[in-house]
Amino acid sequence: MTSKLDTSIEFLKGVGPARAKLLNKHLNIFTFGDLLSHFPFRYVDKSVFHNIKSLVEDEYAQLLVSVSNLKIRTNGKTRWLTAKATDATGQMELIWFKFSDWQQELLQAHQYFVIYGKVNHQGNNPSIIHPEVEPYNPQQQSSKARWEGIYSSGEVLAGNYLHSKGLHKLISQCLSQVSERDIPETLPQYMISKLKVISKYQAILQIHQPRTELEINQARDRMKFEELFYVQLRLLKNKYLRQTQQNGILIPKPGLSYTEFISNFLPFKLTKAQERVLQEIKTDLKSGHQMNRLLQGDVGSGKTIVALLTMLMTIDHDLQACIMAPTEVLAMQHYKGISELLAPTKLNCELLTSQTKTRDRKLIYHDLESGMLKILVGTHALLEDKVRFKKLGIVVIDEQHRFGVGQRAKLWEKNESTAPHILVMTATPIPRTLAMSLYGDLDISIIDELPPGRKEIKTIHVRDFHRMQLYEFMRKEIALGRQIYIVYPLIEESEKLDIENLNLGYQKLLEYFPEPTFRISVVHGRMKAQDKADQMDYFVRGLSHIMVATTVIEVGVNVPNASVMVIENAERFGLSQLHQLRGRVGRGSDQSYCMLMTADRIGKVSAARIKIMCDTNDGFKIAQADLEIRGPGDIDGTRQSGLLELKVANIYEDNRILQAARSWAEQILKKDPSLENPHNRQLKGHLLLTGSAKFWGRIS
Numbered sequence: 001m002t003s004k005l006d007t008s009i010e011f012l013k014g015v016g017p018a019r020a021k022l023l024n025k026h027l028n029i030f031t032f033g034d035l036l037s038h039f040p041f042r043y044v045d046k047s048v049f050h051n052i053k054s055l056v057e058d059e060y061a062q063l064l065v066s067v068s069n070l071k072i073r074t075n076g077k078t079r080w081l082t083a084k085a086t087d088a089t090g091q092m093e094l095i096w097f098k099f100s101d102w103q104q105e106l107l108q109a110h111q112y113f114v115i116y117g118k119v120n121h122q123g124n125n126p127s128i129i130h131p132e133v134e135p136y137n138p139q140q141q142s143s144k145a146r147w148e149g150i151y152s153s154g155e156v157l158a159g160n161y162l163h164s165k166g167l168h169k170l171i172s173q174c175l176s177q178v179s180e181r182d183i184p185e186t187l188p189q190y191m192i193s194k195l196k197v198i199s200k201y202q203a204i205l206q207i208h209q210p211r212t213e214l215e216i217n218q219a220r221d222r223m224k225f226e227e228l229f230y231v232q233l234r235l236l237k238n239k240y241l242r243q244t245q246q247n248g249i250l251i252p253k254p255g256l257s258y259t260e261f262i263s264n265f266l267p268f269k270l271t272k273a274q275e276r277v278l279q280e281i282k283t284d285l286k287s288g289h290q291m292n293r294l295l296q297g298d299v300g301s302g303k304t305i306v307a308l309l310t311m312l313m314t315i316d317h318d319l320q321a322c323i324m325a326p327t328e329v330l331a332m333q334h335y336k337g338i339s340e341l342l343a344p345t346k347l348n349c350e351l352l353t354s355q356t357k358t359r360d361r362k363l364i365y366h367d368l369e370s371g372m373l374k375i376l377v378g379t380h381a382l383l384e385d386k387v388r389f390k391k392l393g394i395v396v397i398d399e400q401h402r403f404g405v406g407q408r409a410k411l412w413e414k415n416e417s418t419a420p421h422i423l424v425m426t427a428t429p430i431p432r433t434l435a436m437s438l439y440g441d442l443d444i445s446i447i448d449e450l451p452p453g454r455k456e457i458k459t460i461h462v463r464d465f466h467r468m469q470l471y472e473f474m475r476k477e478i479a480l481g482r483q484i485y486i487v488y489p490l491i492e493e494s495e496k497l498d499i500e501n502l503n504l505g506y507q508k509l510l511e512y513f514p515e516p517t518f519r520i521s522v523v524h525g526r527m528k529a530q531d532k533a534d535q536m537d538y539f540v541r542g543l544s545h546i547m548v549a550t551t552v553i554e555v556g557v558n559v560p561n562a563s564v565m566v567i568e569n570a571e572r573f574g575l576s577q578l579h580q581l582r583g584r585v586g587r588g589s590d591q592s593y594c595m596l597m598t599a600d601r602i603g604k605v606s607a608a609r610i611k612i613m614c615d616t617n618d619g620f621k622i623a624q625a626d627l628e629i630r631g632p633g634d635i636d637g638t639r640q641s642g643l644l645e646l647k648v649a650n651i652y653e654d655n656r657i658l659q660a661a662r663s664w665a666e667q668i669l670k671k672d673p674s675l676e677n678p679h680n681r682q683l684k685g686h687l688l689l690t691g692s693a694k695f696w697g698r699i700s
Helices: 014-029 034-037 101-109 138-143 162-177 189-195 200-208 215-247 256-265 272-285 302-316 328-341 358-370 405-412 432-438 464-479 495-512 529-540 574-584 605-615 619-629 654-673 677-686
Strands: 042-043 061-077 079-085 089-094 112-122 125-129 132-137 147-150 291-298 320-324 351-354 373-377 391-400 419-428 443-447 459-462 483-489 520-524 548-549 562-567 593-598
Touching: 034 162, 042 061, 061 101, 079 101, 101 132, 147 162, 162 200, 162 328, 162 619, 215 654, 215 677, 256 302, 272 291, 272 302, 272 419, 272 443, 291 302, 302 320, 302 328, 302 391, 302 443, 320 328, 328 351, 328 529, 351 358, 391 405, 459 464, 459 605, 464 483, 464 562, 464 593, 495 520, 495 548, 520 529, 529 548, 562 574, 574 593, 574 605, 574 619, 593 605, 605 619
Parallel strands: 089 125, 291 419, 291 443, 320 373, 320 391, 351 373, 391 419, 459 593, 483 548, 483 562, 520 548, 562 593
Antiparallel strands: 042 147, 061 079, 061 112, 079 089, 112 125, 112 132
């Protein structure tokens, strides 16, 4: 039976084929159900107006202002629109890097506006980039609902009136066309009664059209619990199936390749933490069950050598190994590192990415199938059907959260009979209790010790006011033969604004570091793969002094000579990302520095983040502090946290709900591991679903 939720989005009034394609492409919205599961990531109290004098960096604000001095500014081919906003307490600038004629006409036709957006400060001058703007109408304003949801959109969508307000309008239209019977319940009645939560239908209404703050909280608590509960149920059920039904390749003890490498070719002494983790892995491999282990270790803790030693344990048993990385840069780094370590041995290692030449590919395919090639390093290219192993013994996945479940599964389907052992690695620090909940189907190993001799990175907070002193310090470091990273953040969800921000910073930088005395590499996400690789290679080989980049260099670049990391607008980054970026330096013997650049005035939460970064280099302490300082409204950019694709829950701020969800999943599976009880029919049905129906819980 077809549900209204399956109706194509193009048939919703106000959408049509052209807009439907944009929603498909940019938000993965294909049906009414998909649209209703596109939740607000924040709510605005529309009854509150801020004044310009009280604006705080990096916080969202609604203001009532007069708008004047509308100007189109240019810099080469770049055009942007600016205006001056004024209230009784001061003035600020409004900026649009992408604008249309209708926006200019609107701003010229009225004087007073309600504006809304995220506050930036250049020195003491506040501004808002791409603010929401609407003419002020006192009667209309007083009749508005107090709470308004803010929806994620994007530059292209906004240009086609599918900004937050446009999406809100479409969702309201959609809600008017569905009833309670169109939105089936996804939790059993016994759970709803014990949990005292509202129904699924009521939660959908309240999450999109709340009348009070209480309704927002009720709706979000219901949806957060459901989302986290099904994550836990799926993880724990997978673990149960693996432990009871999935045999593993038996590796009773390491062979000659492992013991010879440890005795003769290992260039340094392993830390106690690395030795402990290797012992845990050996226990898994000789158990007769498939290993599924998460290796968690801070930046530079030595995860790669543990991965290599694990691969060496398997290849003496007529088995092969592979390691998959999310980017070509990171895959290349692994390949170079492993090849250098294996150089004194007779073991071969190859690299497979989209850039691998056809002739080399054919040779790799042949050697893999024959069993001659023992270790293969690569990117998503490893998932291709043409990649066939003789017998794959172990799969190592780096930065595993960047791969989808389906992609990961394709690798362990490369063996026809017994599934290979799995070792997944992450440098994202997560407190152990949280990691157990996030990766409930995996056993967890932690490397909590850095190799001896590594100098601690000095982290310093630098406000915009002291920029010239920073540039002088950079010049001195370059004069000593060292190199420098300068990283710019993403601004909102616009890649164009991201690159504009980088380009403007680059132009200013040239004034103080002129060519040819100084050489600067530039890397960002819109560059062609080869151009990006060339610029990175230029920096890696020491041919440029400074690399100006977006967060594309967060993982994958290993330059021991780089001693300074400058993070512009550091208040815009989350703690985990700041810590990852800081880990790009400190790879050599020189003292390294991380300079956190911020506006002169920043918000309390941002200031707390910066202080933590300056106080400690311990990624696990940083992760724990992150849990403690995140406020309930600090959702923007963190609801996925790079770890789980969550629509409404946040693994940090919703830790209490996550633990409750895990407890419920454990209790249910303990009594009914196959979910055969009629009371659990909805649970089993939900787990079997795929595609957009997964969220709505329809049972076939």
